Amino acid sequence: xxVLTQPPSASGTPGQTVTISCSGSxxxxxxxxxxxxxxVPGTAPKLLIYRNNQRPSGVPDRFSGSKSGTxxxxxxxxxxxxxxxxxxxxxxDDSLSxxxxxxxxxxxxx
Amino acid sequence: xxxxxxxxxxxxxxSETLSLTCTVAGDFISSSSQYxxxxxxxxxxxxxxxxxxxxxxxxxxxxxxxxRVTMSVDTSKNHFSLKLRSVTAADTAVYYCARLHxxxxxxxxxxxxxxxxx
Numbered sequence: 001x002x003v004l005t006q007p008p009s010a011s012g013t014p015g016q017t018v019t020i021s022c023s024g025s026x027x028x029x030x031x032x033x034x035x036x037x038x039x040v041p042g043t044a045p046k047l048l049i050y051r052n053n054q055r056p057s058g059v060p061d062r063f064s065g066s067k068s069g070t071x072x073x074x075x076x077x078x079x080x081x082x083x084x085x086x087x088x089x090x091x092x093d094d095s096l097s098x099x100x101x102x103x104x105x106x107x108x109x110x
Numbered sequence: 111x112x113x114x115x116x117x118x119x120x121x122x123x124x125s126e127t128l129s130l131t132c133t134v135a136g137d138f139i140s141s142s143s144q145y146x147x148x149x150x151x152x153x154x155x156x157x158x159x160x161x162x163x164x165x166x167x168x169x170x171x172x173x174x175x176x177x178r179v180t181m182s183v184d185t186s187k188n189h190f191s192l193k194l195r196s197v198t199a200a201d202t203a204v205y206y207c208a209r210l211h212x213x214x215x216x217x218x219x220x221x222x223x224x225x226x227x228x
Binding site: 002006033035037044045046047050052056077088096097098099100103104 | 129147162171172205210
């Protein structure tokens with residue numbers, strides 16, 4: 001059972017916009033920054049979004065993050081086949097004194 | 111460019127101790143703006159934070175792993191290590207090391223190493 005809650009799957013067709021949600025609590029998302037990671041099967045996770053809505057260099061602006069209260073979401077616009085991967089939300093948890101993760105959302109590009 | 115590389119046995123017997131090392135290249139492990147962390151991923155499952163260590167030796171670890179975890183850092187070798195005692199099949203996972211930056215989070219990851227408890 002993950003601390004943060006994500007839908008297990010999402011899908012879209014090329015060119016569409018897909019949104020992945022993530023909910024937490026006041027001890028994590030509600031009081032700390034949110035991070036999103038992309039994991040292509042068989043590879044290590046890759047930082048996609050940091051501090052709620054910032055993109056590391058090299059991450060396309062098709063990826064955007066937002067946060068409101070104890071929830072956050074990742075939007076992927078102009079969906080491409082290479083976006084097919086697992087996506088994880090994460091936030092620091094004050095009770096744990098460490099990062100917590102969502103269970104992951106498997107994105108399928110139809 | 112910062113790179114991390116995990117190393118250690120891929121097979122550990124139940125009740126024994128899992129030992130992994132993460133070698134840091136491209137930056138000093140003693141930089142003040144970052145912790146160094148361990149994260150694992152059981153087969154077909156999500157990510158679980160194991161713990162983090164500062165170059166000074168200060169640590170945080172996931173309470174769910176109770177007192178089985180020991181982390182250490184060797185600044186002379188620019189690496190940090192994880193020991194997980196009394197392992198069971200539930201500890202079978204891909205183990206990742208990563209940099210935990212105060213601003214950008216877990217921004218650099220190792221490729222991961224698979225550890226099977228059997």
